[in-house]
Amino acid sequence: MTKKAETRQYAALPIDLSSGELKIVLVTSRTTGRWIVPKGRPEPGLPGHEVARREAFEEAGLLGTVSHKSLGSFVGVKGQGTTAAPARVLVYPFRVSAYLDDFPEKGQRDIRTVTYLDALMLLSDGGLVSLLLRNERRLIDSLPPLAVIGADR
Template sequence: MLRRMIVSLRYTLRRHAPSAPQRQVGAIPYAVVDGQVAVLLVTSRRTGRWIFPKGGLMTGLTPAEAAAREAFEEAGVEGEVAPLPLGAYGSFKRRGLRPLPIEVELYPLRVTQQHEDWPEKRQRRRHWASLNEARKLLSEPRLAELALMLRGQP
């Protein structure tokens, strides 16, 4: 009896053990206005929190290119994406009732074009914010830390 309970408990623990984080990429769309950096935030679809555009890696695209594609799909912007990420942050993505860990690398994207129509326009809002305002609006402190690294961008 005790042996059966132990086997059952091991099975349950293995089944619910945290998996390795899924890798995602995102962009920090930015522009320099009168010498000050402004960043473009979007709302998440599920909760409406302010975030940066992000998503999974895409076959045939480098991580930086995939981040740029997410910025177009979620925020309607295009521009020059840096080949290296500013950094990364960890979070969770909901799959049904179960939270899955994700690790998101964020690439700076200097915006050169903003479209009035884009694929997820009806699902999200976008908002240009100063770095100080972004720090207050962003739902995750690590996102604000990464955005602040854009200070001094040309």
């Protein structure tokens, strides 16, 4: 069996503070139904944080402000079975300012806004859980300030 080259992905870590409590927005994977955060592959001409912002919109209908600096990264697996390959995922904090009713992948995924502790229990990727645990104290500080709705879209 040959070792597959590591690919790269960019993820949004959508954090909603509107209730006064830190909540994280999770989505299900389209193929496995596992709970994940929005993420996608590099796109020509777009920096990683912009790919993460776009994925949060496309997968969950989220508007907000994304940090230009990643919280860190983890190695996950992209694909299943014989197509599975390691993927280095850079995670960008994303401050949620609005939830849209209509977005590109509506109906293709489940979306859930959960507490930090519930997110740790629901997330299927141990690498992401470890990243969240290592950065628990600085999650809120890593968020960019709120922008005017639509200005960062």
